[in-house]
Amino acid sequence: MRLRNKPGAEEKLLEYDQYVVAKPDEWKGKWQDRFEKKQPLHMEIGMGKGRFLIEMAKQNPHINYLGIELQTSVIVSALEKQIEEDLPNVQLLQVNAQDLKTYFEKGEVQRIYLTFSDPWPKNRHEKRRLTYKDFLISYETVLDDQGELHFKTDNQGLFEYSLISFSEKGMILKELYLDLHNSDVEGNIMTEYEEKFSKKGNRIYKTVAYFPEQD
Numbered sequence: 351m352r353l354r355n356k357p358g359a360e361e362k363l364l365e366y367d368q369y370v371v372a373k374p375d376e377w378k379g380k381w382q383d384r385f386e387k388k389q390p391l392h393m394e395i396g397m398g399k400g401r402f403l404i405e406m407a408k409q410n411p412h413i414n415y416l417g418i419e420l421q422t423s424v425i426v427s428a429l430e431k432q433i434e435e436d437l438p439n440v441q442l443l444q445v446n447a448q449d450l451k452t453y454f455e456k457g458e459v460q461r462i463y464l465t466f467s468d469p470w471p472k473n474r475h476e477k478r479r480l481t482y483k484d485f486l487i488s489y490e491t492v493l494d495d496q497g498e499l500h501f502k503t504d505n506q507g508l509f510e511y512s513l514i515s516f517s518e519k520g521m522i523l524k525e526l527y528l529d530l531h532n533s534d535v536e537g538n539i540m541t542e543y544e545e546k547f548s549k550k551g552n553r554i555y556k557t558v559a560y561f562p563e564q565d
């Protein structure tokens with residue numbers, strides 16, 4: 351995501367600590383207490399400006415949504431949407447997804463969304479891709495047994511890489527769309543990037559995958 355400095359963004363994130371988690375390590379194993387109701391916890395990693403997260407939360411009040419984003423200048427746009435909506439089932443978290451296991455207990459999460467993750471096309475940056483095997487290991491840890499990973503991108507290279515990475519980790523594909531916007535899927539909610547890239551004519555790929563249960 352292109353970064354512009356937003357004056358006052360850091361102060362705003364601190365000011366609205368009812369929406370933006372200030373000390374994420376203190377919530378490990380207790381994320382349900384951050385929300386009004388105890389109900390399934392879904393997280394979006396790299397939520398950017400938060401349109402998908404906020405819209406999903408509005409449509410699914412029986413799910414708690416946690417938006418994770420690294421960059422101050424974009425998480426603040428998600429915060430602005432949440433200030434407007436004041437949804438009881440949305441919380442925002444500014445951390446690096448690399449550290450998920452520091453902040454979440456085993457099996458604490460029911461679903462993870464990866465939406466238009468940075469492709470990092472150079473081989474030497476493979477480890478930064480959010481579908482690199484080390485990330486999959488943390489997703490497997492924090493997801494519960496029925497937990498799912500939902501992944502959407504317009505980047506064919508990243509999509510193919512990710513399918514191989516999922517397969518090497520023994521994940522099972524539940525759904526696969528090679529052209530999501532021309533499939534008979536109802537109720538797809540577009541992210542900011544999804545709208546931008548599909549307007550340019552890019553195809554949108556999606557898969558839903560899960561880890562087999564260990565015995």
Ligand code: SAH
Pocket residue numbers: 351395396397398399400418419420421424445446447448465466467468541542543544
């Ligand atoms: N999901 C949004 C934004 C996609 S851009 C949309 O579809 O519109 C990818 C986003 O992932 C960027 O905002 C970037 O800051 C964030 N990101 C990349 N690596 C991350 C990481 N390791 N942890 C948290 N966020 C990350």
